[in-house]
Amino acid sequence: MRDRVRLGMALFLLTDAIFFFFLILAFIYFRDASLHTAALTLDLRVTATWTACLLTSSLSMWRAVASPRRRRLWLGVTITLGVVFFVGQGTEYLRILRDGIATTQGLFSTTFFTLAGVHGLHLLIGIVLLAILLMVGNSAATGVIAMYWYFVGVVWIAIFSVVYLWTFL
């Protein structure tokens, strides 16, 4: 039964990966036209800090799966780090919007906010799932939700590399 649930999650994540693939592809396709705005708008250092939080949360999630006795503690750490990333990046997006880069203005804002917004939504769903897991205490579901959480982290590595690192390095 557990294998079936894992397979179901794996198949969902494969389709979701294709969805993200095309969003990232759209950003890459329009990158040349939006590079100047991206370089002026994005803040690599701030986002790198929040990225470190999200990547660390994958490690704490792994600990939650690997050590059932301290599962609740590590789930709490994972949720906290996820919320820190969500609030941190959310504040960063608000700063960009306040700078006058609205979602309907130009290629950069459209492709960037679509990508960032869809990832943010995935992250929010992940935080809710982890919170439910913490309250309900179903240890069997931990591994499956961990797959989702790792996926959110891996997708962010791709977004961070393409949108941020490629712009500044």
Added chain:
Amino acid sequence: MTNLLTTGWDWEPSVVAGCAALAITYLAAMRRQFSRRMLYFFGGVLLLLLDLVSPIDALADGYLFSAHIVQHFLLALVIPPLLLLGLPSLDMRLSAPMPAFVPWTLGVGTMLIWHVPVFFNAALANDALHIFQHLSFLATGVIFWWPVLGPVDSDRLPAVVAVPYLFAACTACSLLGAAITFSSPGLYPAYLHPDDRLGILPLIRDGWGLTARDDQQLGGLLMWVPGCFVYLSAILATASRWYRTAEA
């Protein structure tokens, strides 16, 4: 064209010696017992030799980015699977299996990092670094494919892990290919105005109609489409093996 095919060969002694050493070691280990597996292994060795001494190498080093991508594609995605398929299956466990993210990160990370323009251009300008680049593609290629096609059954990933493992690599490779394809020409400046040592630049530009822009786009597409095709083939093979096991 004739000039390219006749003068474009570079029988670099270290490459020839390395390929010969691979073949001799394999023959000695197999104790001259011929089997179909040998075809895979020697196919891999022959392809390795051709990849590094044939006109592909001459084009890759001095003229065409797309030829360089073909070279890297063979080194990382075609030759390692052939070498691994040529090894006899082993029942013993050589070591504790690595977590899947380690070979994945090594294989895909090598592919991504070496195509970042600053590293790629540095390797083009420095022979020692270029050799290291090729060796790293081959070595990390073998490490990447080991959990999928390696000879130790206990080291192989279960299908439910192997498929996402390959799919994620395919996605990363595609994004890299797309990034190169859609970028302005000049990511790798050496190919904008090649030093025409073999006198074949008019053939490339006028005869084949390959401008620097076309060349870069072709290179990106080669990484994107045929690269993904290799991963997709491995996914289909893994899924097929899984279904057979499930039925048994």
